[in-house]
Amino acid sequence: SGKLDDLGAHRLRQRTEYDIEMIEETGSCKGIENYSRHFDKRNTGERPFCLLDYFPDDFLLVIDESHQSLPQVRGMYNGDHARKIPLVEYGFRLPSAFDNRPLMFSEFEQFMHQTIFVSATPGEYELEHSGETVEQIIRPTGLVDPIVEVRPIQGQTEDLMQEIRATIERGDRALVTTLTKKLAEELSEYLAANGIKTRYLHSDIKTLERTELIRQLRLGMFDVLVGINLLREGLDIPEVGFIGILDADKEGFLRNTRSLIQIIGRAARNAESHVVLYADVMTDSIKAALAETARRRALQLAFNAEHGIVPQTIRKPIPEKEVDLKDIKHIPSAEIPNLIIQLEAEMKTAAGALDFERAIELRDRIAELQKKLDAA
Structure with a gap:
């Protein structure tokens, strides 16, 4: 943007000269990647080289969970640029640091010669840019999408507890998703106070520790996992026999059609599972999610009847412990x-x-x- 003040100019000169000296003496410096434009002899604004440059022109690109992956790719450049603006404006980095960056989405599209989008809930971009849509509804295990019910919000906590107790008696586990951190914490404490072994999956838990928390759920060390965003990877848990979705009629990112279908799908690994949406209003998102789940369920049931398949719950080995779960905020x-x-x-x-x-x-x-x- 504008010129640096005296302090910013001094800071930039001092930092850059120190980095140059470190590179001359040791061959490297902290944050050396921010000088990549100069090493590569690229022009200002020119995209950086990346792994995709090493692939031939006719390579096949498979984008898994494209409804999440593509928005992430689309947002990476702007996020990186916004983070570096204050570093450049206050003299912590040269303007060339902007060119050590992720690809813009338009640049990423140049590599999408032959692409397969894989998603249970494809987004508008995938549907608009695909030459053909192929549905893979039928599961070889015969498992069908779960039965989904809609119940009123009034008395949802007591109803939820009854469902959880019934699930535990069958030997299964339960997932409960809320809209706010406060409600998730309070619900975890309430369930624990009523004798239900509960844990709270919050955003501060590191990825490896989250994996350990899932492992403990599968082992039966606790029976209920409460969280806000249960759409993350690693939640394909065959032991889950019930999912409760609180405040399902509050339209938004976590309660739109795509999110509801994804959450409901978490229960599709267990032959006895079912899902309850607690809502007072049948929103368009709920109607669309119920209709799509019912359609997929009908297709699988028809296939099972035709071929004499009896749905069987997935048998999935539980991995060995990899890390200690040091976080304590998830414990009521x-x-x-x-x-x-x-x-x-x-x-x-x-x-x-x-x-x-x-x-x-x-x-x-x-x-x-x-x-x-x-x-x-």
């Missing part, structure tokens, strides 16, 4: 005392086995849990 206060007792036993076992590093980790975690319990 009502469940902390029992967890502390369990961890204390593990700590003593570790100490007895002379595994003092593990014992120290457990001791520190117990201290964090006790602190949360005292603050509750």
